[in-house]
Amino acid sequence: MRRIADSGYSTLLMPDFPLMQPAPGPTLAVAAALTNLRVGTWVYASPLRPAWLTAWEAHSLTQLTGGRFEMGVGTGRPGIDDELRDKGMPAVPPGERLDRIRDTVRALREFDGAGRHTPVAMAVRGPKARALAAEVADTVTFVQRADEPRAEVARLARDFRAVRDVELALAVSVVGDRVAPHMAPPDVDPAAVRAADSLATLPEDPAAAAEEIQRRREEIGFSYFVFGADSADTFAPVVAKLAGQ
Template sequence: MTDKSFKFSVISEPKDEKQWLGVARQAEDLGFTTLLMADVLTAPAPFPALALAAGATTTLRVGTWVLAGPLRLPRMAAWESHTLSALSGGRFDLGIGTGRPFVLEDADKLLGLQAPSAKERLAQVEKTIDELRALDGDAHTPVLIAAGGPKARALAAAKADLVTLAASPFTTREEMAERVAEVRKQAGDRAEKLEFISPIYVIGDEAPPWVPRLLRTDMKTLIEHDSLNILRGSPQEMADELRRRRETLGFSSFTVNAVFMEKFAPVVELLT
C-alpha cells in the first residue's frame, strides 16, 4: 500500500531535567525519529519540555501526542507551535486532536473550562491549523491529526501531514485498512504526501500496569484479537510484521512508549 520509509517515535514524560534529557539523547542515539509527549493537565506542560529536549539534541524531532484543542485558544496554540518550530530549526510536529474525555474532565475541574460540543472542538482543531499556517508563512510545521470519527478523518484528509486513526484496540486489520483507504481517497492529490502513524502500546508478551487501564482490556484479550496495539516475537519477526502492516495497512510510522525503547531498538536498526 505504501513504500514510505519507516519512522519510529518514542512517547515519554519528563520527571526531572536529567531523566528527560537522557531520554531525548538516547532516543536520538538509537535511531528514533521523534520524541513525543502527551498534553494532560496533571503532567508537565509539553511546549517547554519539548523545547528543552530539542535544545539538547541535533536531529531528533519533537512533537505533541497530541495537543488537546479545547485547552487553548487556537491562536495561542498556533503561536506556541510556530515558535517551537522556528527555534528548533523546523524539528517540531504539532499533533492535535479534540481531546480525550478525561482531558476534558480535567479542563473543567482544574481550569473551569466547559467542554465545547464535538463540532466546536473539531472547529477549534481546524482553526488552530489555519492560524499556524498563517504564522508559518513560507515555512511549514508538520501537523498530525488524531482522527476518530468520519468528520475528523475528513479534516485529516484535507489538512494533515500525519494521521493517527483513533480506534478501539479491537479494530480489525480489515477495518483499519478501510479507514486508511477512506482518508487517502478524500485527500485526493495529497494522498501520497500523507503519513499514517500507528501506536504500539506493548512490545513483547508483558504489558505495563498502565496499558490495561488505558485500553480497558488485558494482554490475553489483545493477543486473542490480534490487536494492532501490540507487537510480539523476535526483533526479526517484529520487523517482518511491521513490513506487513506497511504493505497491507499503509502504516509507515509507529510509536512506542519509552519503557520499551531499548527493547525495540534492534527493530529500529533492522528497518532504518
C-alpha cells in the same frame, strides 16, 4: 533523551497531560537542543487551550528547533470533559472541538508564513474528523480501541488514502504483555488485544516486531510507528534494522 536519539529513533513525542508532566513546549525545546531528534506533540487536546495559543506555541517550537517540530492535535482523549470541569473550564461540544482544530491550523499557517511549514498530525475517527484531516493534515492516525480488530482499522486507512495520500501513523500501545502508560487504559488485557489481531500490539521479540511492521507498511500503508518510552530499549534493534527503509 540522548539514549533514544543514540538508538536511532527519529522523533520524540509528548502527550498533553497538564499537571501530570512538564509542559510540552519547554520540554520539547530542551530535547531538540540536546539531541538531533525531531520532536512533536501526540497530541495537543484542542479543548484545553485557545486555537491561537496552540498555534503560537507550535510556530515558536518550529522556530526554536530549526524546523524539527511536528504539531499533533486532536479533539481530546476519553474523559476530557471531566478534566475540563476539574480545571474550572467550560465543556467544549464535539463540533466546536473540530472547529478549534481548523482554527489552530489556520493560525499556524499564518504564523509560519511562506518560509515555514510546521507538519500537522491529526488523531481522527469519525467522518467529520477524517474530512478535516484530509484538508489540513500531513500525517493521520486513527483513534482505535486496543482490542479493535485489524480489519476495521485497515478499512479506515484504505478509505482515507483513497481521498488523500498522506502519511499514516500507527500508535502501538501494547508490546508483548506491557501496556504503555497514557497510550491505553491500564486495565487493557494484552492477551485479549492479541486475540483480536489488533494493530495496537506488536510482539516483544525484535525480529518478529520488525517483520510485522514491514507487513503493516506493505499491506496497509502505515509508515510512522509510535511506541511508548518503556519500549524504547526493546525496539532499538528494530529501529536499527528498519531505519531508512
